[in-house]
Amino acid sequence: MDFSLSDNSREVLERVSDFCEREVLPRNREMIQAFKVEANFDPALLTPLRARARSLGLWNFAMTELDDGVAGYPLSNLDYAPVAEYLGRILWSSKVFNCQWPDVPNMVALQQCATPEQKAVWLRPLLDGDCHSAFAMTEPEVASSDATNIATRIERDGDCYVVSGTKWYISGSAHPQCRFYMVLGISNPEASANRRHSVVMVPRNAEGVTIGPRSTFFGFTEPAGPAHALRFDNVRVPVGNRIGGEGDGFRVAQARLAPARLHHCMRAVGQCELLIELMLQRAAERRTFGRAVIDYDTLQGWIALSRVQVEQIRLLTWKTAWLVDTRGSQGAFRDLAILKVAVVQAYRAIADRAVQVFGAMGGNDISPVSESYAWSRAFAIADGPDEVHLRTIFNREAIPASTIANSPYMPGPDLLFRTSAGGGIPE
Ligand SMILES: Cc1cc2nc3c(=O)[nH]c(=O)nc-3n(C[C@H](O)[C@H](O)[C@H](O)COP(=O)(O)OP(=O)(O)OC[C@H]3O[C@@H](n4cnc5c(N)ncnc54)[C@H](O)[C@@H]3O)c2cc1C
Known part of the structure; x- marks a missing residue:
């Protein structure tokens, strides 16, 4: 087993740490002031930093693959691990290299499940760093750790879906650059529990979308930008905004x-x-x-x-x-x-x-x-x-079919019930 870093990983780590030492760390106090004191989640200093990182090719390395023509330096997950660890020291730094949550998981989902036309509309702007996104699953009314409980309705009406429901704790949903939400809801209530839900893309500025109160955690705001509650009141989106098939939500x-x-x-x-x-x-x-x-x-x-x-x-x-x-x-x-x-x-x-x-x-x-x-x-x-x-x-643990009494690792009953004369516990 070889635990040394690959050449790719070492190169990106060295370049990223060098960039961060020179350009990111010296600005951390400014960022703390902006985020925590001024509640400014899109400070001006980020734009030139992102542009500089991108011009150096330090871009999109949290992705394992990129289509031709997309800027970036994709890395395998293993190669990315030491780089992401380094970026973990300053939580906002991932944004400088377009490696931030929740955009990266959204980009991966779009890359795997969207059509080429959908990728051009939703994925490409994220990869280019032109906007941010949010993933809207959790709901205040249901235990959302069981995703089959998600109750937001996505109802077909002609060429549209009508989305109605309330979400909360949706990270980054009110960030000034957040342009759309990937919304999970019920589209096929009659189907089996795992095939009832679909994901549709809802533009933030669609009629009927309301950004509700901030969902803080012990008063803290996420580096992605604050999580908020979202209400969807009969929001109409074209059928073409569905990612994957109906029932493919999970x-x-x-x-x-x-x-x-x-x-x-x-x-x-x-x-x-x-x-x-x-x-x-x-x-x-x-x-x-x-x-x-x-x-x-x-x-x-x-x-x-x-x-x-x-x-x-x-x-x-x-x-x-x-x-x-x-x-x-x-x-x-x-x-x-x-x-x-x-x-x-x-x-x-x-x-x-x-x-x-x-x-x-x-x-x-x-x-x-x-x-x-x-x-x-x-x-x-x-x-x-x-x-x-x-x-x-x-x-995923398999309970062995044989009984404990038959297990060769256990002493037999004759040994278990030995008397003191046979060397057991004295009476
Ligand atoms: C900082 C932060 C950011 C978040 N960002 C997002 C986001 O961007 N998008 C989004 O959709 N959601 C987001 N969430 C929501 C998060 O995904 C949910 O809070 C989580 O899935 C749990 O759902 P719930 O809060 O409804 O808890 P519930 O489902 O009500 O569960 C409460 C508790 O019940 C217990 N429990 C549940 N199931 C079991 C089980 N099978 N066995 C034993 N105990 C169990 C656990 O102790 C659990 O903590 C975020 C949450 C936080 C805190």
Whole structure:
């Protein structure tokens, strides 16, 4: 087994980290001011940064393939993993290279499921970085971790579909550059549970679309731009806006799944690395009872344990990326679930330690530590709650057909019921 980076991966990582050191990190404080203080989710400084990255070919490398004529440098998932980890340290930096969530999973779904005409209308502008998009599935009225519950109606009426329903927690849906929503709803109520739903593209400016209140998580706003509630009141879209066939809604949603889950995990490894670095800095600087905080065994143990966990999840992330590359996302379905649960557990534990090491500053809403803590918590719910993933994992465990009594790994009944005379437990 060879764990070294491929030439492609190393080259992109070096170029991206070099670009970030020179152009992105020095602007991070400006971005914090814009995002967190001014609630400006599309600051002017992003446009020239994106243009510069694109002109250098540092563009669209979260995609595994690109059609001829599309700008970018596609990478395999395995090659992208170290790059995404690096970008995970500064959550907005993925945008500079057009590698941001939720656009990338939407682009992958459109690439796999849309017709050439649809790709020209919806996919190409995203790949060119001309706009953003959102994926609208979750609804306040139903338990949305079971997607068969989704109740928004997509009803056929002549050459149109009429979309009616309410969504919430739709990331990036009110971003100034967000131009359309991929909406999951019921189109064929009489079909079997897995064939009832379809996905239609709804332009943000369509008549009947209302952007509702912000859906924050512990008051935080996502790097994609805030999540919002959306209402669709008899919104009419042409039949040609349906992606895939009628009843293919979950196939389209599944196409998003691997890049969404995998890339979140890659970035979370980067967040964990950053948290270790920040813990070390902070604990080395603060002194209590005559010693630097870093000199306490407790702190050293926390940091060492965090290192153990980061090493574990990084390897698992690489392995899962390789599985998705070699078997496809369906072939790696269980492994993606395992990865998601493992990363959430490590990320939550490390973020919790970081909050403690930072003291009151760890809970201050302007600090990266509190933001990371909030996202680590959200990650246990978003992208499918961990409990649903654990069910997926358990359901693929095979219960052995033979009984315990017949298992050759277990002692036979004669040994189990030995008397003390035979060397068993004395009475
Ligand atoms: C920050 C953030 C961003 C999001 N962005 C988007 C977005 O862009 N688009 C979008 O459509 N949605 C988005 N969501 C919504 C997210 O996908 C849903 O919150 C998630 O699918 C869970 O659905 P729910 O909130 O309805 O919880 P419910 O389905 O009500 O589940 C609540 C709890 O029930 C338990 N549970 C559920 N099923 C099982 C089970 N099988 N076994 C054991 N326990 C179970 C779990 O503990 C679960 O947390 C986002 C959420 C967050 C927090």
